[in-house]
Every structure is written in C-alpha cells, then in structure tokens.
Amino acid sequence: xxxxxxxxxxxxxxxxxxxxxxxxxxxxxxxxLAASSGATVSSVLLAVxxxxxxxxxxxxxxxxxxxxxxxxxxxxxxxAITAEHLAASVSDPLVICDARGSVVYANKPAxxxxxxxxxxxxxxxxxxxxxxxxxxxxxxxxGKGGSIDYAERLPVERWFRVTASPIGQxxxxxxxxxxxxxxxxxxxxxxxxFIANASHELRTPLASVSGFIETLRGPARNDPAAREQxxxxxxxxTARMARLIDDLLSLSRLETKPFxxxxxxxxxxxxxxxxxxxxxxxxKESGVRIERDFGExxxxxAGNRDExxxxxxxxxxxxxxxxxxGGRVLVSIDRAASGYDGMLDVAVRxxxxxxxxxxxxxxTERFYRVDVExxxxxxxxxxxxxxxxxxLTRHNARLTIRSKPGEGSTFTVHFPQA
Amino acid sequence: MPTHHIVSAFDEExxxxxxxxxxxxxxxxxMVDQAVFALVxxxxxxxRQVVANDEFLDIGQREIDEKAIVIIARRQPMADDxxxxxxxxxxxxxxxxxxxxxxxxxxxVVAVTEARQPVRLFRGIESLAELALTQLKDVLDTYASRSIxxxxxxxxxxxxxxxxxxxxFRELLTYMMEDPRNITACTxxxxxxKNIERIGDHATNIAETVYYIVTGAQMxxxxxxxxxxxxVTAQATAAADPS
Ligand SMILES: Nc1ncnc2c1ncn2[C@@H]1O[C@H](COP(=O)(O)OP(=O)(O)OP(=O)(O)O)[C@@H](O)[C@H]1O
Ligand SMILES: [Mg+2]
Numbered sequence: 001x002x003x004x005x006x007x008x009x010x011x012x013x014x015x016x017x018x019x020x021x022x023x024x025x026x027x028x029x030x031x032x033l034a035a036s037s038g039a040t041v042s043s044v045l046l047a048v049x050x051x052x053x054x055x056x057x058x059x060x061x062x063x064x065x066x067x068x069x070x071x072x073x074x075x076x077x078x079x080a081i082t083a084e085h086l087a088a089s090v091s092d093p094l095v096i097c098d099a100r101g102s103v104v105y106a107n108k109p110a111x112x113x114x115x116x117x118x119x120x121x122x123x124x125x126x127x128x129x130x131x132x133x134x135x136x137x138x139x140x141x142x143g144k145g146g147s148i149d150y151a152e153r154l155p156v157e158r159w160f161r162v163t164a165s166p167i168g169q170x171x172x173x174x175x176x177x178x179x180x181x182x183x184x185x186x187x188x189x190x191x192x193x194f195i196a197n198a199s200h201e202l203r204t205p206l207a208s209v210s211g212f213i214e215t216l217r218g219p220a221r222n223d224p225a226a227r228e229q230x231x232x233x234x235x236x237x238t239a240r241m242a243r244l245i246d247d248l249l250s251l252s253r254l255e256t257k258p259f260x261x262x263x264x265x266x267x268x269x270x271x272x273x274x275x276x277x278x279x280x281x282x283x284k285e286s287g288v289r290i291e292r293d294f295g296e297x298x299x300x301x302a303g304n305r306d307e308x309x310x311x312x313x314x315x316x317x318x319x320x321x322x323x324x325x326g327g328r329v330l331v332s333i334d335r336a337a338s339g340y341d342g343m344l345d346v347a348v349r350x351x352x353x354x355x356x357x358x359x360x361x362x363x364t365e366r367f368y369r370v371d372v373e374x375x376x377x378x379x380x381x382x383x384x385x386x387x388x389x390x391x392l393t394r395h396n397a398r399l400t401i402r403s404k405p406g407e408g409s410t411f412t413v414h415f416p417q418a
Numbered sequence: 419m420p421t422h423h424i425v426s427a428f429d430e431e432x433x434x435x436x437x438x439x440x441x442x443x444x445x446x447x448x449m450v451d452q453a454v455f456a457l458v459x460x461x462x463x464x465x466r467q468v469v470a471n472d473e474f475l476d477i478g479q480r481e482i483d484e485k486a487i488v489i490i491a492r493r494q495p496m497a498d499d500x501x502x503x504x505x506x507x508x509x510x511x512x513x514x515x516x517x518x519x520x521x522x523x524x525x526x527v528v529a530v531t532e533a534r535q536p537v538r539l540f541r542g543i544e545s546l547a548e549l550a551l552t553q554l555k556d557v558l559d560t561y562a563s564r565s566i567x568x569x570x571x572x573x574x575x576x577x578x579x580x581x582x583x584x585x586x587f588r589e590l591l592t593y594m595m596e597d598p599r600n601i602t603a604c605t606x607x608x609x610x611x612k613n614i615e616r617i618g619d620h621a622t623n624i625a626e627t628v629y630y631i632v633t634g635a636q637m638x639x640x641x642x643x644x645x646x647x648x649x650v651t652a653q654a655t656a657a658a659d660p661s
Contacts, residue, residue, distance in 0.1 A: 124440050
C-alpha cells in the first residue's frame with residue numbers, strides 16, 4: 001500500500017519536474033491575463049492549480065517515462081550486475097578500452113600478467129608487437145574484431161591467443177581477452193630444450209665413466225687399490241648425472257608452470273628454519289655452522305612455498321659447499337631494506353674464498369661454474385642458481401650477489417613488500 | 419568551440435607521434451630478439467628477414483622527424499607539449515639505432531655459423547641479450563604508462579649489462595687464446611656482444627628522455643659508485659603495479 005503511494009508520488013513529481021517549463025510559462029501567462037482583465041486572485045489560483053494537476057495526472061505519450069517505469073518495476077538482481085562485475089569474474093586476462101585505445105578497465109588476471117597496465121595506459125603503446133599493433137589498430141579505426149597469437153617474451157615467456165571485439169552496438173568500447181596458451185607451447189619447447197641441454201651436459205660425465213670402465217677392464221684389471229678409486233669416481237659421476245637430469249626436469253617444469261597466485265602469503269622465518277634443519281647433515285659434513293639473524297617478528301612475502309624452499313636450499317647448499325673454508329654461514333632477514341620498491345631482503349652470507357669479479361654476472365646462467373673442477377668435485381651441475389633466478393623472476397623478486405675474493409660472498413634475495 | 423577543435427586536433431597529432439614510436443619500439447624489440455635467436459640457432463632465413471625489416475625503422479624515424487617539424491612550425495607548442503615532441507624525435511633516433519645494431523648482429527650470423535662454436539659460447543650472449551631486451555621493454559613500458567616512480571631500475575640494470583659485457587669479453591678472449599681456430603667466430607661474437615651492450619645504452623637514453631618528457635628535469639645521475647664492480651643483480655623485473 002505504502003509502496004503504491006510512494007510510486008504514485010514519484011511519478012507525479014517526476015512528471016511535474018519534466019513539465020516545469022510549461023507550467024512556469026502557463027503561470028506567467030495566467031498571471032498576465034489576470035492582471036490585464038482584472039480577474040479575482042482565487043480564480044487565477046484555481047486556473048494555476050488546474051494546469052499543474054493536468055501536467056501531473058493527464059495521460060501522456062511519454063516513451064521515456066514509461067520505459068523507465070517498466071525497468072524500475074522489472075528490476076531483477078541480474079540487472080544490477082555491471083560490466084565491471086562481469087569482467088572481474090573472467091579468469092583470463094581481460095582489458096576494456098575506450099575509443100582512443102586507453103585502458104578503462106583491466107581485471108586482476110590482466111594486472112598480474114602484464115606489468116605497466118594501468119587505467120589510462122594506451123594499449124597501442126603497451127602492446128608493441130607488430131601483430132598486436134595491427135589488431136588494436138584495426139579495432140580502433142574500423143571497429144574490426146579478430147584473433148591473433150601473441151607472445152610476451154620477458155620477463156617470463158608466455159603465449160596468448162588474443163581476441164579483440166567491440167562491445168555492444170553503440171560502439172565506443174572494446175574488449176581484449178587473452179587466453180593463455182603457454183603450457184601447450186612450452187611443452188614442445190621444453191622437449192627441445194631438454195634434449196639440447198641433456199645431450200650436451202651428459203656427454204662429458206658419460207665419456208669419463210666409459211673411460212674408467214675401459215681402464216678397469218684393461219690395465220687396472222688386477223689392481224684392487226685403483227679399482228676402488230675408479231669405482232668411487234664413477235659413482236660420483238653417475239650421481240652427478242642423476243642430479244643433472246633432476247635439475248633439468250625441475251627447470252623445465254618451472255618454465256611450464258602457470259602464473260603464481262599473488263594472493264598466497266607466507267612467513268619466511270619457519271620456511272628458512274626448515275631449510276636449515278634439512279641441510280644440517282651437509283653443514284656438519286662440511287664443518288660449517290649456520291647462524292641466523294632474523295630480527296623481530298614475522299617476515300611475510302607473497303609466494304609459493306615449495307619454490308621458495310628450493311631457492312634457499314640452493315643458496316645455503318652453495319654457501320656450505322663453496323664457503324666451507326669460512327667455517328660459518330650467516331642467514332639474515334632485513335625488513336627495512338632500501339631499494340626502488342619496498343623490499344624485504346634475505347641474505348645468505350659465507351666467509352669462504354669468494355668469487356672473482358668477472359664471474360659474478362654470469363653465475364645465474366645455466367651450467368655456468370666458476371671452477372669446473374671444484375664444482376664437479378661437489379657434484380655440481382651449474383643449474384642451481386639458474387633455478388633460483390627463474391623462481392625469483394616468477395616472484396617479481398631479485399637476486400644480488402656481492403663478493404670480495406678472500407672475504408666470502410653474500411647472496412641477497414630482495415622480495416617486493418607483500 | 420573552435421579552440422576546442424584545434425586542441426583536440428593537436429592532441430591527435432601528439433597521439434600519432436606516440437603511436438608511431440610504439441610501433442617502432444615493437445619492431446626494434448622484435449628485431450633484436452630475432453637477431454639473437456638467429457645467431458644462437460644459426461637460422462639464416464630469420465637473419466635475412468631481420469635485415470630486411472630494418473627498413474621499417476628507417477621510414478618510421480624519417481616520418482616522425484617530418485611530422486614533428488610540421489607540428490612545431492604550425493602549432494608553436496609550449497612546455498609539456500614541446501617536450502613531448504622533442505622527446506619523440508630523440509626516442510625515434512635511439513630506436514632507429516637499435517634496429518641498426520640488431521641488423522648488424524643478423525648480418526654476422528652466416529660468418530659465425532661457418533665456424534660452428536660450442537654451445538657455451540652462446541649462453542653468455544643470450545643472457546646479455548635478455549638483460550638488454552628487458553631494459554628496452556621496461557623502458558618502453560614506462561613510455562606507455564608514464565609512471566616514472568620505478569625508473570631506478572634503469573641505472574641498476576645498466577650496471578648489470580656493463581658487468582655482463584665485461585665478463586663475456588674476457589671469456590671470449592680466453593677462447594681465442596685457447597685455440598686460434600676460434601678467432602674468427604669469437605671476433606664476430608665480440609662485436610655482437612658490443613652491439614647488444616649498446617642496445618642497452620640506447621634503452622637507457624630512452625629512459626632519460628621519458629623522464630624528461632614527464633618531469634621536464636634531467637634523470638638523476640648515477641648514484642655514487644660503491645663497490646659496483648663486485649655487485650650484480652640477476653635480472654630485475656619491473657614489478658607489475660599491484661594497485
Ligand atoms: N657461495 C659461493 N661461494 C663461491 N662460489 C659460489 C658460491 N655459490 C655459487 N658459487 C659458484 O657458482 C657456480 C654456480 O652455482 P650453482 O649453484 O648454479 O651450480 P652448482 O652448485 O655447481 O650446481 P648445483 O647447484 O646444480 O648442484 C658454482 O659452480 C660455484 O662455482
Ligand atoms: Mg649449487
């Protein structure tokens with residue numbers, strides 16, 4: 001009942017509002033008429049009231065008012081859903097731009113997938129690959145939709161099937177949807193990569209093993225001391241080959257993984273404690289004491305637990321193996337670290353021989369080893385830091401390496417503030 | 419009304435310049451990427467394609483220059499707008515040079531593959547190229563977003579590129595001394611490495627220009643040289659803006 005009355009009043013008011021100029025005109029005319037003809041005030045008031053009542057109540061062919069009312073009455077929860085709600089719930093990266101090609105909306109997956117994609121960013125400037133230029137150009141100038149394959153090479157290689165189309169009939173807005181094709185593409189790539197790397201890196205240890213077998217069957221046939229020694233070397237070599245294959249697989253697997261979910265938060269303290277515990281046998285064997293300086297409170301970063309464990313395992317293992325002579329390794333967390341974006345730093349420091357300057361920039365390359373002999377003695381494959389770098393890139397984190405020969409090395413991981 | 423019309427036509431002209439820069443940037447990025455891929459995988463066909471693609475950048479630069487001069491003469495722009503136009507001229511010059519350097523790498527592919535080298539020689543070139551290309555990409559992304567608050571990455575990565583180049587230089591020299599048969603290929607690779615290092619320099623120039631366009635000031639010079647040579651960063655990525 002009250003609702004009816006409210007509706008009625010609303011309609012009356014809106015009608016009066018839309019007829020306000022007519023009414024005002026009528027009142028002025030009536031007043032003028034009254035003044036010149038000498039009619040009574042009450043009769044003029046009556047006439048004015050009549051005009052107003054007609055304006056408010058008489059049926060009118062007012063298309064707008066009616067459709068408004070219909071929409072109002074038939075409003076379902078579905079009608080309340082905006083384009084933005086819809087775009088936000090799409091799990092692929094999706095970007096909406098206006099007629100000038102400026103971003104008006106980018107959903108979460110798009111913000112994750114593409115750096116420097118803010119509201120107002122020009123798509124033509126951000127997606128510079130020639131095929132994207134053609135697609136966006138055609139879309140903006142002729143309203144022509146289409147699909148293309150697009151690869152973003154850096155920082156992590158990704159392939160997309162991009163579909164562009166105008167939104168609705170009215171024009172003025174366009175949508176780009178990026179379907180991630182990386183996994184299927186990368187599997188081919190991974191196979192090729194694996195074969196190339198494995199065949200290259202396994203050749204040396206295989207040659208050495210078969211050399212020793214020859215010696216064992218020939219000249220060293222009756223020499224028990226040499227036999228024992230050679231078998232030991234062969235065992236080391238095969239262990240290294242096994243490890244190499246593990247590392248290569250781990251690297252390839254990382255490369256085929258989808259994006260990280262940046263919403264995953266974790267505390268680095270217990271994570272690093274766990275790694276230190278796991279490495280205590282190695283530390284003991286190397287005669288190295290692992291010390292920690294974690295400061296106060298939790299150290300929260302965004303990231304994937306297993307991958308970050310791998311990072312610190314590799315760094316600590318290297319510190320124990322190559323910094324053995326220093327006798328101790330220090331792990332510290334710095335929460336107020338300086339940098340051009342907010343950072344949380346974790347440093348792994350050893351007091352070993354350090355790394356000659358010219359090698360430092362190269363350490364994260366696949367298979368790069370400073371001293372091939374020492375590394376081989378440690379069953380090193382030269383993939384550890386390549387894996388570390390890859391994981392950190394996925395985390396938007398960085399690795400810096402500082403070292404002075406004779407004073408040891410510090411490997412610092414800089415995490416963006418979570 | 420008429421002033422509004424003039425202003426928006428002027429905006430269109432500025433936008434045209436920016437779009438041309440983006441197209442040139444995309445081409446330059448593609449050329450360098452493909453040139454290095456062709457080098458590492460001895461892909462002669464791709465190398466020829468890269469050489470042919472260079473024309474696009476030459477034309478682009480000429481067009482931007484001409485257009486910019488016309489705009490300046492006709493509109494007599496002030497302050498911000500003038501910086502935008504001068505900036506476009508400078509950036510297109512840098513991009514054109516990047517294209518030349520990419521083309522130069524592509525031209526060496528045949529010579530390098532004739533004396534086939536062990537894979538490990540190319541790994542260094544690949545990582546150097548990755549650094550330089552990341553620099554170029556992040557810089558051009560900054561041109562697109564105009565948000566210069568993270569521009570500090572440019573100096574850092576410039577240092578990394580220099581350090582990596584120096585290291586690669588020494589490594590290649592070692593190979594040449596080890597075995598004289600390596601000399602020809604290694605010489606070409608040395609030039610390729612030098613070209614890539616210079617591509618990084620042009621990217622840094624572009625960053626300086628972008629900074630100038632946005633702020634009207636010079637980009638802060640290098641920080642005091644701490645023990646820079648002993649420090650290196652493994653690939654910083656310009657983080658996706660979380661906001
Ligand atoms: N803390 C360190 N001190 C001195 N040299 C180091 C240190 N950490 C790494 N290096 C050098 O860097 C090289 C590459 O390290 P990386 O972890 O990538 O490979 P690796 O240890 O040889 O093999 P993997 O980790 O796969 O077993 C090592 O061979 C070593 O020469
Ligand atoms: Mg290691």
